[in-house]
Amino acid sequence: MPLVDAIPPVKGKIGAPRRRPDSAKSDKASHWNFREMMLRVKAIEPLLPRRGTEGDTNLGRVRWVVERTIARLDQFRRLSVRYERRSNIYQAFLSLGCILICFRKLDPPFC
Numbered sequence: 377m378p379l380v381d382a383i384p385p386v387k388g389k390i391g392a393p394r395r396r397p398d399s400a401k402s403d404k405a406s407h408w409n410f411r412e413m414m415l416r417v418k419a420i421e422p423l424l425p426r427r428g429t430e431g432d433t434n435l436g437r438v439r440w441v442v443e444r445t446i447a448r449l450d451q452f453r454r455l456s457v458r459y460e461r462r463s464n465i466y467q468a469f470l471s472l473g474c475i476l477i478c479f480r481k482l483d484p485p486f487c
Contacts, residue, residue: 377411377414380396380400380415380418380420383395383396383397396418396419396420397420398420398421399420399421399422399423400415400420400421400422400423400424401423401424402422402423402424411424412424445477448477449470449473449474449477452469452473452476454469455469455470455473
Protein backbone atom coordinates (compact mmCIF):
# COMPACT_ATOMS: atom_id res chain seq x y z
CA MET A 377 0.00 0.00 0.00
CA PRO A 378 2.89 2.49 0.49
CA LEU A 379 3.65 2.04 -3.21
CA VAL A 380 0.09 3.04 -4.13
CA ASP A 381 0.29 6.03 -1.79
CA ALA A 382 3.58 7.16 -3.37
CA ILE A 383 2.11 7.59 -6.87
CA PRO A 384 2.81 11.20 -7.95
CA PRO A 385 0.10 13.43 -9.47
CA VAL A 386 -0.58 12.76 -13.15
CA LYS A 387 -0.89 15.74 -15.47
CA GLY A 388 -3.83 15.62 -17.80
CA LYS A 389 -7.10 17.42 -18.15
CA ILE A 390 -7.71 20.80 -16.58
CA GLY A 391 -8.59 20.56 -12.91
CA ALA A 392 -7.20 18.72 -9.95
CA PRO A 393 -4.45 16.23 -10.91
CA ARG A 394 -5.26 12.54 -10.48
CA ARG A 395 -3.46 10.91 -7.58
CA ARG A 396 -4.63 7.32 -8.08
CA PRO A 397 -4.97 4.92 -10.98
CA ASP A 398 -8.37 3.55 -11.99
CA SER A 399 -7.26 -0.07 -11.60
CA ALA A 400 -4.35 -2.19 -10.38
CA LYS A 401 -3.21 -5.38 -12.11
CA SER A 402 -0.94 -8.01 -10.61
CA ASP A 403 -0.17 -11.72 -10.66
CA LYS A 404 -1.55 -14.53 -8.50
CA ALA A 405 1.21 -14.24 -5.91
CA SER A 406 -0.01 -10.76 -4.97
CA HIS A 407 -3.59 -11.78 -4.32
CA TRP A 408 -4.50 -11.17 -0.74
CA ASN A 409 -7.99 -10.33 0.55
CA PHE A 410 -6.76 -7.47 2.75
CA ARG A 411 -4.84 -5.90 -0.15
CA GLU A 412 -7.89 -6.21 -2.39
CA MET A 413 -10.04 -4.57 0.27
CA MET A 414 -7.58 -1.70 0.76
CA LEU A 415 -7.52 -1.01 -2.98
CA ARG A 416 -11.31 -0.88 -3.03
CA VAL A 417 -11.29 1.56 -0.09
CA LYS A 418 -9.01 3.83 -2.14
CA ALA A 419 -11.45 3.59 -5.11
CA ILE A 420 -9.04 1.49 -7.19
CA GLU A 421 -10.45 -1.54 -8.99
CA PRO A 422 -8.24 -4.57 -8.20
CA LEU A 423 -7.61 -6.87 -11.17
CA LEU A 424 -5.93 -9.63 -9.18
CA PRO A 425 -6.47 -13.23 -10.32
CA ARG A 426 -7.23 -15.62 -7.49
CA ARG A 427 -4.95 -18.52 -6.67
CA GLY A 428 -5.96 -21.87 -8.12
CA THR A 429 -7.77 -20.35 -11.11
CA GLU A 430 -6.79 -19.65 -14.68
CA GLY A 431 -4.73 -16.47 -14.90
CA ASP A 432 -4.98 -13.63 -17.34
CA THR A 433 -2.92 -14.41 -20.45
CA ASN A 434 -2.24 -10.72 -21.16
CA LEU A 435 -0.36 -10.32 -17.90
CA GLY A 436 2.73 -12.06 -19.31
CA ARG A 437 3.14 -9.45 -22.04
CA VAL A 438 3.36 -6.59 -19.58
CA ARG A 439 5.38 -8.52 -17.04
CA TRP A 440 8.04 -9.44 -19.61
CA VAL A 441 8.76 -5.76 -20.23
CA VAL A 442 9.19 -5.11 -16.50
CA GLU A 443 11.41 -8.14 -15.96
CA ARG A 444 13.55 -7.22 -18.97
CA THR A 445 14.04 -3.72 -17.59
CA ILE A 446 15.01 -5.05 -14.17
CA ALA A 447 17.46 -7.46 -15.82
CA ARG A 448 19.05 -4.55 -17.69
CA LEU A 449 19.41 -2.64 -14.44
CA ASP A 450 21.11 -5.67 -12.85
CA GLN A 451 24.07 -5.20 -15.18
CA PHE A 452 25.12 -2.34 -12.92
CA ARG A 453 26.70 -3.98 -9.89
CA ARG A 454 26.13 -1.00 -7.66
CA LEU A 455 22.37 -1.34 -8.21
CA SER A 456 22.12 -5.11 -7.96
CA VAL A 457 24.16 -5.38 -4.73
CA ARG A 458 23.04 -2.03 -3.25
CA TYR A 459 25.96 -0.76 -1.24
CA GLU A 460 24.27 2.55 -0.38
CA ARG A 461 22.38 2.86 2.86
CA ARG A 462 20.68 6.14 2.02
CA SER A 463 17.73 5.83 -0.33
CA ASN A 464 18.36 9.16 -2.10
CA ILE A 465 21.83 8.02 -3.21
CA TYR A 466 20.40 4.72 -4.43
CA GLN A 467 17.67 6.63 -6.30
CA ALA A 468 20.35 8.77 -7.97
CA PHE A 469 22.25 5.70 -9.17
CA LEU A 470 18.99 4.11 -10.31
CA SER A 471 18.21 7.22 -12.38
CA LEU A 472 21.72 7.20 -13.79
CA GLY A 473 21.35 3.52 -14.73
CA CYS A 474 18.05 4.23 -16.52
CA ILE A 475 19.69 7.13 -18.39
CA LEU A 476 22.56 4.89 -19.51
CA ILE A 477 20.17 2.16 -20.68
CA CYS A 478 18.13 4.68 -22.70
CA PHE A 479 21.30 6.25 -24.10
CA ARG A 480 22.60 2.88 -25.29
CA LYS A 481 19.21 1.98 -26.75
CA LEU A 482 19.01 5.22 -28.78
CA ASP A 483 22.40 4.61 -30.44
CA PRO A 484 23.11 8.29 -31.18
CA PRO A 485 25.04 9.10 -34.37
CA PHE A 486 27.69 11.17 -32.54
CA CYS A 487 29.12 8.20 -30.60
